Amino acid sequence: MLILGLQGSPRKGGNTDTLLAAFLEKAGQAGAAVKTIQVARAGIVPCKGCGYCETHGTCVIADDPMSMELFGLLRQADLVVAATPVYFYGISAQLKVLIDRCQTLWSRKYIYKLKDPLAATRKGVLFSVAASEGRQLFDGIHLTAKYFFDAIDAQFSHALTYRGVESKGAIRRQESLAADIDGTIQKTVLPLLRRKTVLFISPTGACRAPMAAAVAQGRFGDRIRTGYAALRPASELSAAMILSMQQAGVDMGYRTPQAIEQALKGSTPDLTVAIGNGIDNLPLPGKQTVKWPLPELLSPDEAAIDGLRLAIETQLDALMETFE
Ligand SMILES: Cc1cc2nc3c(=O)[nH]c(=O)nc-3n(C[C@H](O)[C@H](O)[C@H](O)COP(=O)(O)O)c2cc1C
Structure with a gap:
């Protein structure tokens, strides 16, 4: 049982990183294997929009970490956590690069009509943090996460989002943090681990x-x-x-x-x-x-x-x- 965490902030030790690490630590203690991808440092090449995946089922960029490792990890994962700061009411550009490359998995699913063996049980969770208190802060991010999880054959099961979180470490002062993480473990991790x-x-x-x-x-x-x-x-x-x-x-x-x-x-x-x-x-x-x-x-x-x-x-x- 593998949990793959996609850490989408370029800020090392920042709020997204801290939130994701706290969740993965608990999930590891519960018995899951966990792996974090520091997306900003992974060297993923952006999608070229060339359409190759729609006619070949694989990505034309065959020699970067996405094709060499990350598609494989997305296929092995039982739970994928997309974690991102809010940047201009959207996800970070760094995480978006990874998501756009998943057009290959979208093509395999919708053009080639192939079903991943884990499709029925894989789950997706969204974590996001933002500095301001805007009402619609996470609307765009929810939509992107919804279509990302669909393309990678994961059911969007849960989101943890935090407003008013700006300076490094501010996330730790969120009173509900420990309970939110425990709730996410109960809801998304334990049912998968019980198999x-x-x-x-x-x-x-x-x-x-x-x-x-x-x-x-x-x-x-x-x-x-x-x-x-x-x-x-x-x-x-x-x-x-x-x-x-x-x-x-x-x-x-x-x-x-x-x-x-x-x-x-x-x-x-x-x-x-x-x-x-x-x-x-x-x-x-x-x-x-x-x-x-x-x-x-x-x-x-x-x-x-x-x-x-x-x-x-x-x-x-x-x-x-x-x-x-
Ligand atoms: C490029 C950039 C754009 C941002 N855009 C927004 C925004 O639209 N709304 C907001 O509330 N915060 C915005 N922020 C603030 C971050 O979301 C916030 O500081 C967050 O806690 C950073 O998370 P991190 O520590 O994981 O990098 C932005 C920050 C940066 C660097």
């Missing part, structure tokens, strides 16, 4: 494990949070598997095979599903482990991959009948 975790492991993590994790997440995401891992991670996911999932409307873009430690992030899964031969003889992490004897596809043609997906669905149905 059981299921890790799928296959030898190279390129096809069977990520496919099983995505299918399981899409079908049972309210009860479980899935992950996938490999004993010896391949360099990329199987292209045939990505295509097969795309034909079923599932977006596997911006995901890569992961080593077991990377997938665990220090936690122990409630259940580990070992897929393939030989893997079950190894010591596996997990409070429970089961084996799925789905063989490796030697010729991953379309029919074979589609057959694998059906076999995974059958195994999953049986598993979820007994898994509490």
